[in-house]
Amino acid sequence: xxxxxxxxxxxxxxxxxxxxxxxxxxxxxxxxxxxxxxxxxxxxxxxxxxxxxxxxxxxxxxxxxxxxxxxxxxxxxxxxxxxxxxxxxxxxxxxxxxxxxxxxxxxxxxxxxxxxxxxxxxxxxxxxxxxxxxxxxxxxxxxxxxxxxxxxxxxxxxxxxxxxxxxxxxxxxxxxxxxxxxxxxxxxxxxxxxxxxxxxxxxxxxxxxxxxxxxxxxxxxxxxxxxxxxxxxxxxxxxxxxxxxxxxxxxxxxxxxxxxxxxxxxxxxxxxxxxxxxxxxxxxxxxxxxxxxxxxxxxxxxxxxxxxxxxxxxxxxxxxxxxxxxxxxxxxxxxxxxxxxxxxxxxxxxxxxxxxxxxxx
Ligand SMILES: Cc1ncc(COP(=O)(O)O)c(C=O)c1O
Numbered sequence: 001x002x003x004x005x006x007x008x009x010x011x012x013x014x015x016x017x018x019x020x021x022x023x024x025x026x027x028x029x030x031x032x033x034x035x036x037x038x039x040x041x042x043x044x045x046x047x048x049x050x051x052x053x054x055x056x057x058x059x060x061x062x063x064x065x066x067x068x069x070x071x072x073x074x075x076x077x078x079x080x081x082x083x084x085x086x087x088x089x090x091x092x093x094x095x096x097x098x099x100x101x102x103x104x105x106x107x108x109x110x111x112x113x114x115x116x117x118x119x120x121x122x123x124x125x126x127x128x129x130x131x132x133x134x135x136x137x138x139x140x141x142x143x144x145x146x147x148x149x150x151x152x153x154x155x156x157x158x159x160x161x162x163x164x165x166x167x168x169x170x171x172x173x174x175x176x177x178x179x180x181x182x183x184x185x186x187x188x189x190x191x192x193x194x195x196x197x198x199x200x201x202x203x204x205x206x207x208x209x210x211x212x213x214x215x216x217x218x219x220x221x222x223x224x225x226x227x228x229x230x231x232x233x234x235x236x237x238x239x240x241x242x243x244x245x246x247x248x249x250x251x252x253x254x255x256x257x258x259x260x261x262x263x264x265x266x267x268x269x270x271x272x273x274x275x276x277x278x279x280x281x282x283x284x285x286x287x288x289x290x291x292x293x294x295x296x297x298x299x300x301x302x303x304x305x306x307x308x309x310x311x312x313x314x315x316x317x318x319x320x321x322x323x324x325x326x327x328x329x330x331x332x333x334x335x336x337x338x339x340x341x342x343x344x345x346x347x348x349x350x351x352x353x354x355x356x357x358x359x360x361x
Contacts, residue, residue: 001093004111009104009327021320021348026153026297028266028339031214035261036254043247050242052234054249060256061222065195070227073234074252076244077221078183081206083109084240085179085223086145088233089204090115095142097135101128101299101328103153106181110147118143124301124333127290128155132166143176150196151184154328154335156295158188161199168200179204186212187295189267197224204229209255211296211339213266219244220252270296273338273345280349286360296339299325305359307334314355320348 017024048054058069075081082105090096092114098106100119110117120138122128135146146167150159164180171178180196182205188194197205208221223233255262277298278291289300302310307325311334314320325333336352338345 001114001116003114004108007105007108009108012327017321017323019315019319019321021318021344021351022340023336023338023345023348023352024321024323025339026323026335026337027211027216028214028269028296029341030217031262031265035265036251036258038251038254042254043250046246048243048246048249052237054244054246054253056253057220057249057256060253064193064256065197065224066192067197067224068227071197071224071230073223073225073230073237074244074249075206075221075223075237076219076241077210077216078181078206078208079105079221080219080241081208081221081223082106082179082181084233084237085204085206085225085229086110086113086115086147088229088236089145089177089179094144095140097138097143097146099130099148099152101154101325101330101333102147103149103181104327106147106149115145116142122152122155122157124155124288124330128152128157128299130157130159130163130167132163132170135167136170139170139174139176141174143171143174145176146171146178147181148178149181149184151187151295153181153184154297154299154323154325154333156184156187156292156297156299158185158294161194161196164196164203165199168196168202171202172200177202177204179206182207183211184295184297187266187270189263195224201226209252212270213255213262214339215252215255215262218248218252218255220248220255269342270338272342273340276342276346276349277336277338280353284353284356286356292338297335297337299328299330299333299335301330301333307332310334310355310359313359314352317358318351318355320351320355322352 287300323335
């Protein structure tokens, strides 16, 4: 099995996604550092003693979910959280079920780990809902892990506890675990935050502050898992990045201590932007899509013409970007992100509409 050594999506995201009318980003506009009550003294000392995690951050994460710090591993973003969790669970050749369409980095990371990747569908005609029966059909006695995102990237579909519980039952039947990437679950803004972690010991959760709160610069991510797996992940982390940057750990603790304004700003921005997006979507006969209920991204199907040709037109003539659906293995769709500031978002959607009009005409 040939090992995957790069992510085509990340290369595109880093080199090609930026534009004046950027609808490609999936996270929120940056939260200002001045919005956190931080002094230089709060960041001192710059380093901490070597330990498995920074106690204050471990406690903040555990308190957030009402669980023990023994169930928590802090990691550099959801990306590292996913890589660590999957690496600790899987041996090369192990069978994994991954949703389709999927966030490409999950596929690439599993390819790097030389997993035997099988897919199950989230169907556009069902609003990309997770269907436990699809997983039941795909699972085998060899399956070690089921990988899903909730909310789903790219569609933002939300899975209910009932659905997740049913998936947990299917996994338990063959002794597999369920990795739920909940980085966009944060955008539902439940208080306290809901997580599939409480649904059973087979659930392994990853998330971060990077996408929904505009705090991507802190790279504050985490894994929630049962204590044996947590210990294995900490030992593995010694091979990957040893410790997170300590000033980022300190800033992350400060962010958790002052979370209400961070979350309020995120919720307000997304509520406003979602209304603007839904008005835009309702006006487009050339896109097939449900209105967005939660989340930061939507994944319409372009009813006529090539999405790649449309993306070229949007970039070259209208200075805009969306994410081509090919990165999600659905080349007749594209992804729109709505996490930008509101006025730029409005302008970007107007540009997108003008580009779609020209493309259709
Ligand atoms: C489902 C999903 N997980 C993880 C990530 C990466 O998140 P982070 O920036 O926290 O590493 C992304 C980014 O787009 C994502 O869509």
